[in-house]
Each structure stands twice: as C-alpha cells, then as structure tokens.
Amino acid sequence: MSRTSNTSHNRRPLIDGVLWESKPMRILLLTAFIPIAIGFFDVAGLGLPTGAAFALYGGLCLFMFLGFALYQYRKLSIGPQGLVFHGLFRTRGLRWEEIAAVEVKLKVNGGDTPCYAVVRCTMRLGVRKQHTINFLDQAMLPYLAVDLRRYAALRGITVHVRSTDEVVRTVDLVESGAQV
Numbered sequence: 001m002s003r004t005s006n007t008s009h010n011r012r013p014l015i016d017g018v019l020w021e022s023k024p025m026r027i028l029l030l031t032a033f034i035p036i037a038i039g040f041f042d043v044a045g046l047g048l049p050t051g052a053a054f055a056l057y058g059g060l061c062l063f064m065f066l067g068f069a070l071y072q073y074r075k076l077s078i079g080p081q082g083l084v085f086h087g088l089f090r091t092r093g094l095r096w097e098e099i100a101a102v103e104v105k106l107k108v109n110g111g112d113t114p115c116y117a118v119v120r121c122t123m124r125l126g127v128r129k130q131h132t133i134n135f136l137d138q139a140m141l142p143y144l145a146v147d148l149r150r151y152a153a154l155r156g157i158t159v160h161v162r163s164t165d166e167v168v169r170t171v172d173l174v175e176s177g178a179q180v
Helices: 026-041 050-072 138-153 165-175
Strands: 011-013 018-021 075-078 082-086 091-095 099-107 115-123 128-136 158-162
Touching: 011 138, 018 128, 018 138, 075 128, 075 138, 082 115, 082 128, 091 128, 099 138, 115 138, 128 138, 138 158, 138 165, 158 165
Parallel strands: 099 158
Antiparallel strands: 011 018, 018 075, 075 082, 082 091, 099 115, 115 128
C-alpha cells in the first residue's frame, strides 16, 4: 500500500493536503441507543408520569448523541500552510511558522478496542496544543505519522513518533516507501 494510492475511511487526500478523520462508527451509535429505545416502550412500567419519563429518556438520548459526536467527529487537516484541528464546536488552525515541534502518540489497542492518535504541537512561544483523533484503523496509524513528517519537513520541523517499537519501525518503513 503506497502513500499515494492509499484509501481508507480515515485518510482522505485533499487538493493541497490530507484530511484525517474517524472511521464511520454508525453501528456503535445505533447500539448506544438500544437501551434508550427500549426505555421509550417501558415508560408506563417506571411509575413516572409520561411527560417526565419522556424528558428523562429524551435527555439520555441527547446526552449519548452529543457524547458520541464529541468523540467521533474530530478531524485533522495537514497541509502546506499548517495543521487544522476540527472539533464539533470549534476549529483551530496552527501555521507551520508558529510550530516548533510536533509529537504524535500512536495508541495501538488490541481486540475490538479502536486505535487513536494524539498530536501534540509545541509552539514557538512554549505553549503546547494537542488534538486527539479517535477510531483509527491500526494499519493507517503509520501513514498519519508519515503525513505529518512530510509536511513538517518542508519547514524544518521535527516530528517525534511515540508508540510501540513495531509501529515506529512501520512508520520508518512507510516513510522509506516500502510496501506494508
């Protein structure tokens, strides 16, 4: 799988950069609503007035949906101008001129637990800013580090990769152009 022909739910090439986002987890969202949906049908069994029960279950639905959205809809755009962190309520852009160093922590989980990445930027003023991208495919983790290194190298910025030895070796292989 080469860097240019690589397609995934996590990585989307843009005209002048790359967009990293969580892979679709619609099934997780649907399974989170099952207990609440069952509760709607059991409104009479709680002994609560119908309006209060619907308010309780409606509030739970809203809480679960917003919690899922905050966790799910986090994106990172990497391009020649810098990094753009997209969240549910806010978008924050960091220009390469403002960044002194980048550290990316690639967290590999076992089994069905999703992988994630934490991108920490040390600014030239000494402040650190970080952004987490959730629900990444394990096979795609090295490509995130390579994308960061490729764009940061144009400005002379170092990108430190923190993860298991196997993932760090895979990042180096992908960066050298090897098929992984």
